[in-house]
Amino acid sequence: MKKRYEEWGKLSATYKPKPRPMIRMIDLPAVRKLEDAVLLGRAQGSWAEEHADTASKELFGNTLADTQFRFPDCYFDDDAGDGLIIETNGRYDKHEAKFATTGKSDADMCAVLKELGLDFTGMDGRPLHCTPLLARQAEAAARRIAGKLPDVEDLSVRQWAANLEEAARAFQQKKRGRER
Numbered sequence: 001m002k003k004r005y006e007e008w009g010k011l012s013a014t015y016k017p018k019p020r021p022m023i024r025m026i027d028l029p030a031v032r033k034l035e036d037a038v039l040l041g042r043a044q045g046s047w048a049e050e051h052a053d054t055a056s057k058e059l060f061g062n063t064l065a066d067t068q069f070r071f072p073d074c075y076f077d078d079d080a081g082d083g084l085i086i087e088t089n090g091r092y093d094k095h096e097a098k099f100a101t102t103g104k105s106d107a108d109m110c111a112v113l114k115e116l117g118l119d120f121t122g123m124d125g126r127p128l129h130c131t132p133l134l135a136r137q138a139e140a141a142a143r144r145i146a147g148k149l150p151d152v153e154d155l156s157v158r159q160w161a162a163n164l165e166e167a168a169r170a171f172q173q174k175k176r177g178r179e180r
Contacts, residue, residue, distance in 0.1 A: 023150065024119045025138075026128060029162070030055040035122075038129040052133035060137050062147030067140040069095040098145055101135040109135045116142035117149070 025031045034055045038048065053063040069092045075084065096102060101109045106127035110120045113131075118138050120131045141147040 022114075022117055022119050025134075026119075026122055028059060028150070030058045031128070031130065031134070034130045034133065035128050038133070048133060052130070052137075055130075056134055056137040056147075059134075059150050060141035060147035062137050062140055064137060066146045067099070067136050098143065099136060099139055101139050106131050113138055113142070118142060 026035065034051055037051060049064070053065075056063055071088060071092070072084075075088050100112045104112065109131050110127045113120050113135060116139065120128050120135070120138070122128055137147065139145075141149050
């Protein structure tokens with residue numbers, strides 16, 4: 001009996017969960033479009049937030065508003081009791097503690113997100129310029145707080161299909177050029 005338990009202990013000690021495949025965010029069309037807009041200087045102010053919400057909704061199924069704490073309406077009333085305010089502040093602090101990317105630099109956000117299986121770095125290894133716009137939503141999806149991560153296989157199939165369509169269009173244009 002003792003020997004059996006030792007074997008079981010060895011089996012459970014060596015078990016490691018299968019790591020999530022790393023998702024390169026720059027390869028996703030929604031992130032590429034947002035990154036290009038930020039680099040060209042078009043993404044400023046409310047425009048950037050709107051496009052970040054659109055990209056986030058497409059990728060993760062959530063927006064920045066979905067990840068923020070909702071205060072009760074009576075919290076802001078003048079006659080709100082101290083007990084309500086203290087309780088609500090405690091719930092707010094617990095909610096914000098779930099997010100490790102809040103208030104961090106771009107590089108630190110990338111490190112946190114990389115641990116969660118999301119690569120927000122460019123081809124040169126530097127953080128994407130759109131990282132601050134999508135980090136909280138991506139973290140919420142990865143931690144299953146709000147939304148969900150994009151399906152890697154589905155994304156690779158869609159990327160492959162898009163590349164194939166682009167190659168077909170280029171071939172047709174090339175062929176039409178020869179016929180003339």
